[in-house]
Amino acid sequence: MIVEQIWTGNDWRNFNYLIACPDTGEALAIDPLDHEKCLLHAQDQGWDITQVLNTHEHHDHIGGNAAMIDATGAELLAHKNARDRIVGIDRPLSAGDVIKVGSTVELEALDTPGHTMSHVCLLSHTDQQALFCGDTLFNAGAGNCHHGGHPNELYMTFSSQLATLPDDTLVYPGHDYIISNLQFTLSREPGNTDAEALRDDLLDQDPGNALVTTIGLEKAVNTFFRLRHPEVIEKLREDFPDLPAEPDEKTVFLKLREIRNNW
Ligand SMILES: [Zn+2]
Ligand SMILES: [Zn+2]
DSSP states (O other): OEEEEEEEOTTOOEEEEEOOOTTTTTEEEEESSSSHHHHHHHHHHHOOOEEESSSSSOOOHHTHHHHHHHOOOEEEEGGGGGTTTSTTTTEEEOOOOOOEETTEEEEEEEESSSSSSSEEEEEEEEOOHHHHEEEETTEEEEEEOOOOOHHHHHHHHIIIIIIIIIIEEEEEBBBOOOOHHHHHHHHTTTTTTHHHHHHHTTTTOOOHHHHOOEHHHHHHHHHOOOOTTTHHHHHHOOOOOOOSOOOHHHHHHHHHHHHHHHT
């Protein structure tokens, strides 16, 4: 499996992706908002884009569909419940569906509600798994729930699907927000030396050549995976004095999401 992370350089800081089969040159484009950059890269590599997948229905993820499909004739895949919000879905996806790219690549669709209620992530069936997570999980952060999502479902997705992935799973999110997310982690957990060192390392990172994190690294630096950490809880209790000394993970997640909304 070949993965190309394409930095759009736009104001929303989107990452687009091409996933290609090295044997056949067939490729799948994830959320190709910058269809020109995606097409150019595919042409350079001699790849044939046969599928477009939308992780969810927001404009900065589907805005390149029409031009990309016009240029390639690719099939469009998205969550089955996005049918009335994304025009022209050829293949509606449910949890567990397998998407083949060429002869060597298999990607599994995960049903991951929270950022919106019709959001899919893709998990590669490779030795070292890779997760393409749209706006559900960001490097060092979590998606918001302002435009059609629900924090309860986002928590369930994190706890029951993302946190259970192997530590070496590669994380490919839909946006580059890593610096501000690390700053948020540090605001909740000033003693997190891993997050501090990573923030210092990445301050002048070129997003065109971005660090690819893993689930293991996320568990060290992403406050939304650190729901039992004493410093996280202690600081939350300063903001919410009614919080018990040993709050459940869901309560901690929801409070962190609430604070992040206005941070
Ligand atoms: Zn979104
Ligand atoms: Zn987005």
